[in-house]
Amino acid sequence: MSAFIQIRDLAKSYTKGKVTITPLEGLTLDVEKGDFLALMGPSGSGKTTLLNLVAGIDTPTSGTLQIGDHDVAKLSRAQLAKWRSKHVGYIFQLYHLVPILSAFENVELPLLLSKMSKAERREKVNSALELVGLADRAHHRPTELSGGQEQRVAIARAIVHNPELLVADEPTGDLDRESADSILALLSSLADDHGKTIVMVTHDPKAAAAAKRTLHLEKGQLVTATAV
Amino acid sequence: MLPFTYAVRNLLRDPARLLQTVGGSALVVLLLIAAVAFNNGMDGVLTASGSPRNVIIVGKGSEESIERSEVPLASESAVATSVRGLSEQLGQVAVAGEIVYQAPLTTSSGKKTQAFFRGVLPPSLLVRPELQVLSGHFPGPGEIMVGRLSAKALGVPPSDLAEGQTLNFEDQDFIISGTFTAPGTVMESELWLDRNDLATLTQRESLSAVLVRTDGASIEDLEVFALQRNDLELSAIREDRYYEKLAQFYGPIKVMTWLTAGLVAAGAIFGGLNTLYAAFASRIREMATLQAIGYNRKALLVSLLQESLLASLTGTLVAFLVAVFLLEGRTVSLSVGTFVLALSPTVILVGLVAGVLLGTVGTLPPAFRTLAPSLPKALRSQ
Numbered sequence: 001m002s003a004f005i006q007i008r009d010l011a012k013s014y015t016k017g018k019v020t021i022t023p024l025e026g027l028t029l030d031v032e033k034g035d036f037l038a039l040m041g042p043s044g045s046g047k048t049t050l051l052n053l054v055a056g057i058d059t060p061t062s063g064t065l066q067i068g069d070h071d072v073a074k075l076s077r078a079q080l081a082k083w084r085s086k087h088v089g090y091i092f093q094l095y096h097l098v099p100i101l102s103a104f105e106n107v108e109l110p111l112l113l114s115k116m117s118k119a120e121r122r123e124k125v126n127s128a129l130e131l132v133g134l135a136d137r138a139h140h141r142p143t144e145l146s147g148g149q150e151q152r153v154a155i156a157r158a159i160v161h162n163p164e165l166l167v168a169d170e171p172t173g174d175l176d177r178e179s180a181d182s183i184l185a186l187l188s189s190l191a192d193d194h195g196k197t198i199v200m201v202t203h204d205p206k207a208a209a210a211a212k213r214t215l216h217l218e219k220g221q222l223v224t225a226t227a228v
Numbered sequence: 229m230l231p232f233t234y235a236v237r238n239l240l241r242d243p244a245r246l247l248q249t250v251g252g253s254a255l256v257v258l259l260l261i262a263a264v265a266f267n268n269g270m271d272g273v274l275t276a277s278g279s280p281r282n283v284i285i286v287g288k289g290s291e292e293s294i295e296r297s298e299v300p301l302a303s304e305s306a307v308a309t310s311v312r313g314l315s316e317q318l319g320q321v322a323v324a325g326e327i328v329y330q331a332p333l334t335t336s337s338g339k340k341t342q343a344f345f346r347g348v349l350p351p352s353l354l355v356r357p358e359l360q361v362l363s364g365h366f367p368g369p370g371e372i373m374v375g376r377l378s379a380k381a382l383g384v385p386p387s388d389l390a391e392g393q394t395l396n397f398e399d400q401d402f403i404i405s406g407t408f409t410a411p412g413t414v415m416e417s418e419l420w421l422d423r424n425d426l427a428t429l430t431q432r433e434s435l436s437a438v439l440v441r442t443d444g445a446s447i448e449d450l451e452v453f454a455l456q457r458n459d460l461e462l463s464a465i466r467e468d469r470y471y472e473k474l475a476q477f478y479g480p481i482k483v484m485t486w487l488t489a490g491l492v493a494a495g496a497i498f499g500g501l502n503t504l505y506a507a508f509a510s511r512i513r514e515m516a517t518l519q520a521i522g523y524n525r526k527a528l529l530v531s532l533l534q535e536s537l538l539a540s541l542t543g544t545l546v547a548f549l550v551a552v553f554l555l556e557g558r559t560v561s562l563s564v565g566t567f568v569l570a571l572s573p574t575v576i577l578v579g580l581v582a583g584v585l586l587g588t589v590g591t592l593p594p595a596f597r598t599l600a601p602s603l604p605k606a607l608r609s610q
Contacts, residue, residue, distance in 0.1 A: 048604075057520050057603040078524055085522020092607070096517040100237040112231060113522050157521070 003030035004164070004197050005054065010063035010073075011220075012049050023049040025220040027063070033164070036191035036198045038211035046220040047201045048169060054199050055088050055167040056080045068164060085113045089158025089196075093170035095150040097142040103129065103153045104138040110161040128156035132186060148179030155186060159196070166190065168200040172207050184210035229527050230518070235534035238511075246539060248503050252496040253543025253586050254550065261551055261571070261579040263489040267482050268574060269560060269567035274475040276412035277565065278468030281315070282355060283450045285438040288461045292473060294328055299435040301325065303460050307438055311453050313445030315354065322354035322441035327426050329436075333419075334396040335388035343382055344418050345397070347426030355441040356410060364391045364406020371405035372397075373420045380559035381417035381566040395419070398429040414471075414565025439467070478562070500590055508532065508598040515598055516606030525599050532595040537587035544583030548576070 007029040013022035024046040031037055039047040052058035053065060056072050059080070065073040068087065075083055084090075089110075097106045107128055111121045129135045132152040142150055151171060158166055168187065172180035188210055190196040200211060208214045216224045239246055285307060290297035304325035308314070315322035327347035334340050346352075350366060353359060367373040372395055379386040387393075394401045402421060410416055427433070440450060450464035508515075515528050551571055558569045601609070 052604045055520070057607070081519065081522055081524040084520065090520045092517070096513065096520075096607075098234075098514055098517070100241055101234070109518070110521050112229075 004033040004035075004068060005029070005031035005199075006064070006066040007031075007054075008064045010050075010053065010065055011061050012046075012053060012058070013061050023220050024053070024060075027220070027222055029215070029222065031197060031199065033197055034191055034195045036188060036210075036212040037200065038208035038214040039199065039201045039217060040203070040205075040208055040214055041217035041223075044219075045217040047217050049220075050217065051167050051169055051199060051201045054165070055090055056084045057090070085110060086161065087163050087165055089155075089161070089163045089166045091151070091154055091158050091166060091168035091171045093173040095142070095147075095154040095174075097150055097153055097157075099142050102139045102141055103134060103145065103156075106142070106153055107156045107160050109157060114161065124160055125156075128160040129153075131159070132156045146179070147175050148182060151175060151179070151183050152186070155183070155190075159190065159194075164195075164197055166196050166198045168198065170202055170204075171200060172202070172204060180204070180207065230523065230531040232534060235531050235538060238531075238535050239538055242507065245503055245507050249500060249536070249539040250543040250546060252500040252503075253540040253583060254546040255543075256493040256496045256586060257544045257547035257579050257582050258550055259489040259492050260582045261547065261575050262555055262569075263485045264578045265551075265555055265569040265571065265575045266485055266560065268572060269569055270478060270482070270562070271475060272412050273414055273565050273567040274471045274478075275468075277414045278466075278471035279441075280466060280468045281442050282467035283440045283442060283447055283464050284467050284470055285440065285450065285454065285462050285464050286436075287434075288454075288463045291463050291465050291470075292477075294437045294470075295330065297436050299325070299438055299462065300460050301433065301435060303457075303462060304435065304438050306457060306460065307440055307450070307453060310457075311440070311445055311449055313443055313449065315441040315443040317354050320351065320354060322351065322443075323438060324349065324351040324355045324440075325423070325435040325438045326352060327423055327430070327432060327436045329426060329430055329432075331397065331430075333382075335382075335384050336393045336395070337385065337388050339384050339388060341382045341384060343378075343397075345426060346415070346418050346420050347423035348420050349423050352420075352439070355439045356415070357441075358413070359408055359410040359415065362407045362409050364404070367405045367421050369422050369425055370402060371421065372402040373406050373408055374404055375416040375418045375420075375566075376407060376409040377416040377559055377566040377568070378419060381561040383561075397421075400429060412567070417561065417566030481562075497586070497590060500586070501594060504536065504591060504594040505597065508594045512598055512601060512606050512609045516601070516603055516609070519603055520607065528599060529595055532598070533588055533591055536591035537584065540583050540587030540590070543586075544579055547583075548579060551579075 007027055010024060010027045012024040013020055039050060041047045053060050060073050070083060104125055107125045108121055111124060126135060129138055132155050134149060134152050137145060137149060172183050175183060184207055187198055191198050202208050215222055285299060285303060286294060286297040287299050304323055308321040308323040329345045330342060331345065332340055333343045374389045379389045389404060391404050391406055393404045395404065447464060447466050454462040454464045518528060555569045556571050560567055560569060
């Protein structure tokens with residue numbers, strides 16, 4: 001049986017002025033369904049570039065990137081947007097909640113892209129908020145929530161449309177230890193109990209320890225893999 | 229698509245910006261509708277004042293200004309008897325010799341003002357069927373009939389021009405005999421009095437012009453008459469062409485109106501663009517987040533347009549409300565005549581189109597700039 005994410009000879013380069021920068025070069029990697037993978041490495045190692053490629057918000061220069069049944073590297077910008085709306089949940093370091101919307105409305109955003117009744121949407125949003133433990137904060141605006149709570153809302157937003165893949169860019173980078181631990185526990189539970197495949201970029205060894213597997217990148221290449 | 233409420237709430241995100249955008253849009257739209265209403269009013273009064281069936285006979289060389297024209301008294305009867313195909317009513321040929329004159333007058337309340345007089349006899353009504361006596365009667369000797377808009381044109385209280393009031397002109401008192409209307413024409417701001425009275429007071433022995441209403445006769449027939457009677461030194465011009473020429477004379481005023489409106493509008497548009505650039509720039513990351521969720525750029529562009537259109541159309545509504553109170557029905561007096569500013573369907577359409585263009589064309593450059601950065605770059609922005 002083939003891996004959920006299959007990356008073969010993946011490269012990404014771009015030109016800045018007269019200089020060509022290659023943050024990722026010839027990377028090959030398999031990620032199984034339900035895996036919780038941590039990507040570590042120094043700044044400029046290519047871990048965020050890899051995360052963005054896996055999330056479909058950037059396109060590779062060469063190589064193949066197969067996620068589930070989709071050859072993501074070959075999708076157009078519009079096709080990528082549609083694919084993301086169905087298959088990916090993105091969790092940002094700084095939560096990226098829309099400040100003028102309540103927690104409920106923020107979580108509802110991905111569902112507005114599908115043909116779903118208002119009642120169905122309400123049910124799914126309430127379930128997602130309940131799963132992250134914030135059902136009682138549904139009508140609060142982001143400014144009325146703590147950092148940990150904001151990140152929980154962001155996670156609810158990432159899972160509400162039931163994507164197979166969650167990508168997280170330093171999800172605990174802006175949180176205190178207690179909040180960070182609770183977010184990592186939530187992510188582990190999503191992988192273990194709900195079968196989500198999670199790819200997480202982190203600088204924090206403790207966060208990486210919560211993952212099932214940690215990959216180290218350096219100069220755009222995979223250097224070591226650590227299994228937990 | 230993003231819900232419409234998202235656009236509405238974004239609009240309320242920064243009340244100061246909202247106020248600036250609505251105010252700027254209102255200013256631009258108000259200026260535009262004022263300019264259109266002004267130019268429409270001026271065009272309208274000049275167009276309505278000239279009938280293609282009327283021919284003005286003026287002194288040779290005075291084709292561009294009746295006021296400077298001198299036509300011998302004999303011309304009136306000469307036209308009436310020499311040219312066939314003129315309009316007739318109860319045996320009376322529609323030929324009216326008139327004297328026009330500008331001079332100061334004093335109202336009964338003591339207010340002194342410059343007025344435009346027209347010395348007429350009853351045949352003037354035959355050449356101007358659109359003219360109606362609203363109250364009182366056509367002026368006889370010692371009387372003056374006032375146009376419906378003359379109070380506004382003269383800048384005097386309407387009570388000063390009420391029927392029965394006295395007007396002093398060239399040291400002689402005249403009783404106001406009535407009020408007349410001639411919708412949309414320059415005559416509505418004039419004062420009409422007996423031609424013989426005006427000739428006596430101004431010691432004038434000639435007419436300013438002879439107005440002829442045709443009924444089969446062509447302009448060429450009257451031009452031939454003018455050429456044949458070279459002893460009278462006359463020239464014939466169609467009345468509508470005369471006012472068209474007059475309108476051309478006011479072209480620079482129209483250009484100035486548009487230029488002023490355009491310059492202020494350009495300032496407001498650049499100010500608005502600057503505001504939108506700043507407002508949208510602060511939301512680059514939010515737009516990128518929505519794209520990461522799965523919204524495409526088109527959906528985000530539509531939402532930004534909805535937001536701007538809401539603001540600009542609110543501004544348009546404000547502009548119309550202000551226009552109803554400040555512009556609608558306001559009388560503008562120029563030397564060519566007096567007209568009323570009106571929020572006509574054309575003016576309303578121009579205002580609405582301007583509002584929509586401000587909300588769309590004005591939004592596109594900042595919106596494109598907001599949505600242009602690559603997603604990874606936009607997600608990293610502050």
